[in-house]
Amino acid sequence: MRSVALNNLAEDDAKKTSELVFEVLYTKMQDGWAREDLYKIIHRLNELKPGLEIRTYRSSLVEELFGKVESEQSGLTDPLIQKALKGEVIFNTTDDKRTRYIQPMVTKQECITCHHNSKIGDVNGVIDMVFLNEDIKIPLDTIIYYFLIFTILAIILTFFIFQFLMMRAFINPISNFVTSITNIKNSGNYSTGVTCAPKTYEIHMLEKTFNELLAQINETLRELRYKNKILEEHKKAIDKSTIVSKTNLKGIITYVNDKFCEISGYSRDELIGKNHNIVRSSHMPKEVFKELWEAIKNKETWSGVIENRAKNGTYYFVQATIIPILDDNNEIVEYIGARQDITELKKLQFQEINENVDKALEMHFKNIVAYMPVSSLIIDKESNILFTNSIFNSKFSYLKHEKISLDSLFIQRSGYISSNSIVDWKDEVLMLQENRTQKILVNLFNEENEFYISIKELDKNGYYLVLLFDTNNSPFG
Incomplete structure (x- = not known):
């Protein structure tokens, strides 16, 4: 501020003083004072204020008209004086206590009357002033101006100092804290912890609390990893033995395991995004699925x-369990189905039922033919002999241990039922049943034997009751 004050003096106080000196000297010169009188005035001015020194120097233009002054010649060699004679205002602080100010005296219109060899703007001389720095008087507005500047600079400096301290004490540690958290998140390593430096008590507590939280998270993750490992093993076991699928709320498939693809014959790409009824059998009653959807x-x-x-196109049976999956708000988000393949079990059940039916039919058919008074037998739709009674067995004893068809015994001859006719011989017998005249000729012990034949269709599965009557003892006459 001191340096600025000196500059202000050079621009204001010193300039005005030099101009005042010039005007005094100029006025006296107009009154016709001699050169000595002018020097007395300068000497008097120098005595008014201790430390103030005023000197004047003529330019070469003035020396041409009024001659040289010997006392000025040594000063004219001063480089600063030379600069001022060229029109440059000189301000120079010689030491910490004294300041030098050199003001050029420029030719004006009124100067040309006496200095007729000059023109407006020429330098006719300089006023050289040296004064003490302690005598500088700074104007009040300048003080206020620079006080405001100083205050603003002080505020700005305080702000930057405060910012530096905040950066060092809080922002940098928090930035390092955030960077550490980002590194932990990216690496997934929650066991490293964070370190903030430098740190205040608050930052230290934040670091300590966060590291304790990380330790809890790390322990929780360790437990979750262990549980996930167990769940993964359970999932492997389930996937090896269970048919699993998941659907959204509309029944669209979102997941299937390998067992589902294997048993259904579809690939994952063919199943994902399709409705679950892609594997529905048309044999299943609609009421079953209505009950299923109402439940889940x-x-x-x-x-x-x-x-x-x-x-x-093949069919398979599963024992299914469908479970709705709920979210935290107890709302259904999806459905998961677990199934066991019971196709072979169903086949065994069907086989057992069929065997039981066959046994019942067998017992029934045996009872039918057992009490017939004539040769009786049961055949299927291919004419295979299934059951015979004792009368038939006595006549056809040579067939006891053979499984043959009845029509293989027929001797093919005109006038007898033949297995070679276009119409199945059983249908032909049934059509002629009422005539009671249909006969068959069979080879029995290398002899031709004639029988009347009668057929009764037992059920829609193609079982027939066949009665053979000897023509000698025929009830038909």
Whole structure:
């Protein structure tokens, strides 16, 4: 501010003083004062204020008109004086206590009257002033101006100092804290912890609390990894033995395991995004699926046996359990189904039922033929002999241990029922049944034997009761 004050003096106080000196000297010169009188005035001015020194120097233009002054010649060699004679205002602080100010005296219109060899703007001389720095008087407005500047600079400096301290004490540690958190998040390593430096008590507590939180997270993750490993093993076991699928709320498939693809014959790409009824069998009653959807939409588990249809058209049976999956708000988000393949079990059940039916039919058929008074037998639709009574067995004893068809015994001859006719011989007998005249000729012990034949269709599965009457003892006469 001191340096600025000196500049202000050079621009204001010193300039005005030099101009005042010039005007005094100029006025006296106009009054016709001699050169000595002018020097007395300058000497008097120098005595008014201790430390003030005023000197004047003529330019070469003035020396041409009024001659040289010997006392000025040594000063004219001063480089600063030379610069001022060229029109340059000189301000120079000689030391910490004294300041030098050199003001050029420029020719004006009124100067040309005496200095007729000059023109306006020429330098006719300089006023050289040296004064003490302690005598500088700074104007009030300048003080206020620079006080404001100083205050603003002080505020700005304080702001930057405060910012530096905040950066060092809080922002940098917090930035390092954020960077550490980002590195932990990217690496997934929650066991490293964070370090903030430098740190205040608050930052230290933040670091300590966060590291404790990280330790809890790391322990929780360790437990989750262990549980996920167990769940993964369970999933492997389930996938090896269970048919699993998941659907959204509309029944669209979102997941299937390998067992599902294997049993259905479809690939994952063919199943994902399709409705689950892609494997539905047309044999399944619609009421079953209505009951299923009502149960799972009410957040209940449904279990039952379902027949499905594979891609190749074959059917398979599964014991299914459908479970709705709920979110934190107890709302259904998806459905998951677990199934066991029971196709072979169903086949065994069907086989057992068929065997039981066959046994019942066998007992029934045996009872039918056992009490017939004539040769009686049961044949199927291919004419294979299934059951015979004792009378038939006595006549055809040579067939006891053979399984043959009845029509293989026929001797093909005109006038007798033949297996070579266009119409199946059983249908032909049934059509002629009322005539009671149809006969068959069979080879019995290398002899031709004639029988009347009568047929009764027992059921729609193609079983027939056949009665053979000897023509000698025929009830038909």
